[in-house]
Amino acid sequence: MQLIEKLSILADAAKYDASCASSGAPKRSSQGKTGLGATDGMGICHSYTPDGRCVSLLKILLTNFCLYDCQYCVNRRSSDVPRARFTPEEVVTLTLDFYRRNCVSGLFLSSGIIRSADYTMEQIIRVAKLLREEHEFRGYIHLKTIPDADPLLIEEAGRYADRLSVNIELPTDLGLKTLAPEKDVGSIKRAMQTIFTGEQTVRNEPRAPRFAPAGQSTQMIVGADDTDDSTILHSAESLYGNFRLRRVYYSAFSPIPNSPKSVPLAAPPLMREHRLYQADFLLRAYGFKAGELFQGPGDLALDIDPKLAWALENRDLFPLDLNRAEPAMIARIPGIGIRTTKRLVELRRQRRIRYEDLTRLRCVLTKAKPFFITCDYHPRQAENSSHSLRQQLQDRPQPVQMGLWG
Structure with missing residues (x-):
């Protein structure tokens, strides 16, 4: 089989793994090659580092035999x-060729x-070792860890990789069994503990x-069984707490050709995956607990985002006086983010906050207005x-622009 044929098969097979990102990676160059490019070619995914750089990765499987x-x-x-x-050598060749281009x-x-x-883990490590030691490659490397591999192999992988990931796949023991x-x-x-x-x-x-x-990341498949969002997020919260994961990725189950009857024949709504990412961000960045986002077992609302859903369930806490409220609570107002909260806190050290300040800071006022008070504004909507x-x-669903011929 030609190398390009292998690439076509193994790049396509890798698209189902969502646990691929480069956040937290150090910025590097290799022997003076400092430019970063972007392409929509097969096998290339795009990630963004915390400083806003676009990082393009060759995303492939070593093999799809299993x-x-x-x-x-x-x-x-x-x-x-x-x-x-x-072969490991073929992956090295592809990586260097794509990098040089x-x-x-x-x-x-x-x-x-x-x-x-x-054996599989040894082959994966060999790729990274060849890149680092023989070719002095300083680019970003993310290796998927094989859970049953010897811990010493996982430790060796960590010496060559920027990030390791171990996919937990399903959020419950029963689902995995x-x-x-x-x-x-x-x-x-x-394996997570070893990392x-x-x-x-x-x-x-x-x-x-x-x-x-x-650091390390993992992936959970959403919709392959009947596990609800509450269980998924509680499981993610536990993983963050126990293993200090950088990210938990959520991948909506995609029915595959000739799927067995043990899995659904239809994919879950993609909005469900989106809401889980929003809720996950509330756990990581805003200090929410999974239990705060759910009144009991169940799924996240699809028509409103989790932060707004929480605010509506806790109307007794609002509206908040932006000139007095704790920063952590201001950040929980729908339409106001962490950066805006910091700017508001800095501003109120100088003078009292006015409604126009939120306009200038580009808050999403359509969502925020019912939940805050300033020295010149008190929401009438608070009584609703x-x-x-x-x-x-x-x-609201985004309008779809029709083509010229309908």
């Missing part, structure tokens, strides 16, 4: 998809399980070898019922 038969996976053992396999600045590499977990019986939650979490321990060692011992400076406000503030 010993496992996970029911939700297009590359499962029983699937009839076309199969291909790269300024198409990518790094590599995301995952793989199906071949022969054994240890039902749809992926060959996988074990215990081994997944042990976490490596990160802690570097923090506590400045002279310790470099280890995955961009939560139901009425929900009708006014719910997200």
Whole structure:
């Protein structure tokens, strides 16, 4: 099989893994090559670092052959998809060629399980080792960790990779046992613990070898079973707390050709995935707890964002006086973000906040107006019922521009 044919198959197979991002990675160049490019070519994904740089990664599988038969996976053992396999040297060649053409600045590499977990992990590590040691590649490398691999192999991977990820796949033990019986939650979490321990060692011992400076991430599949959003977010909260993950990624289940009857025949609404990302950001950046976003078991509302839903459920806390309220509470007002909160706190040290200040700071006033007070503004909407406000503030479908011929 020609290299381009392998690339076509294995780049397409990698698109289902959402746990690919470069946030937290150090900025690098390799032997004077400082330009970053962007392309829509196959196998290339785009991520953004905290300082706003666009980072393009070659995103491929080492192979889509797999010993496992996970029911939700297009590359499962029983699937009839076309199969291909790269050698480590071929992945190195592709990465360097794409890099020299300024198409990518790094590599995301995952793989199906071949022969054994240890053998597969050794092959993945060989790619990173060749890039780092033989070619002095200083670009970004994200390696997918094989959970059942020897911890020593995971530690070795961390010395070459910027980020490691271990996909937990499903948020409950029951879901994993039902749809992926060959996988074990215990081994997944042990791999996460190995990575976490490596990160802690570097923090506590400045002279310790470099280890995955961009941390670790994971992915949960949404909609492959009947797990609700409350359970998903509580599971994510636990992962953040126990293993200091940088990100939990949510991937809406996509029905695949000849799907088994154990998984749904229809995909969940993409808006559900979007709401989970919004709620996840509230956990990571705003100090929310998963229990605050749910009154009990259930899913996030699709018509309004989670922050607005929380504010409507807690109307007794609003409206807030922006000249007196705690910063953490101001940040919980719909339409006001963390940066705006910091600017408002700085401003009120100089003078009292007025309504026009929020206009100047570009707050989303259509959402924020019912929830704050300034020295010259008190919302009449504060007397409205939560139901009425929900009708006014719910997200509206974006109009679709029709083509010239309808």
